[in-house]
Amino acid sequence: MADRIEKDIIAGGWVTGTILGSETELIERYGVSRAVFREAVRLVEHHQMATMRRGPGGGLVITEPDPGVVRHAARVYLRHADVTREQLFEARTALELAGVVAATERLTEPGITRLTTALRTEEELVTQGVTSGHARNLHSVIAELTGNPAISLFVEVLARLDEEMVQQGWDSEQPSAEWTARAAASHEAHTAIVEAIVSGDAPLAQHRMRRHLQAIASLLEEATPSGRVAAPVSGG
Secondary structure, three states: HHHHHHHHHOOOOOOOOEEEHHHHHHHHHOOOOOOHHHHHHHHHHHHEEEEEEOOOOOEEEOOOHHHHHHHHHHHHHHOOOOEEEHHHHHHHHHHHHHHHHHHHHOOOHHHHHHHHHHHHHHHHHHHHOOOOHHHHHHHHHHHOOOOHHHHHHHHHHHHHHHHHHHHHHHHOOHHHHHHHHHHHHHHHHHHHHHHHHHHOOOOHHHHHHHHHHHHHHHHHHHHHOOOOOOOOOOOO
């Protein structure tokens, strides 16, 4: 029953805020008992596709899923699956190299503005001594500029895992000066990648992204000698 409701939501174009119908109307439409319908609604609500609004004018309302919940669930699964840093690097490299090509090919003036704004914000944070929590943003912006929701989602998941792994291994041991140097080097790499994208040179953007990801992989080698994904840290 939940599957039927979800398929109807998708077939209708998934228009957030639309009321599919009242409980009485939907029970009649689907030809099920009230108990079955309410259990199905609980599943649909859990999947963040719709929610039941009570009272006059209420009904089953189509909602917008929270991508943060999806990303968190994916990270939890990968940690449970005992993903290795090598597997993580392999997957992230494939996605991000494809992403810089797509972002370069589809780049627009507003996209250039987003990239330069992200770089400027990152530079300001590094200058202020903020050495973690911001490096992932540029990667997310590039992924979003591909126009591919799948690349955007999974780049964010894998980049966040990388960040968690490095922080878990280094936060308590590495002096602040070392972190500052690493943050500055990351910003330089980001600047070079953006320059290649803006100039329309996809092969160069790929080359620079690969070198940057290899540098991150080296950090992971130092941060997690066991080769397994570290437990998440708060903040990020």
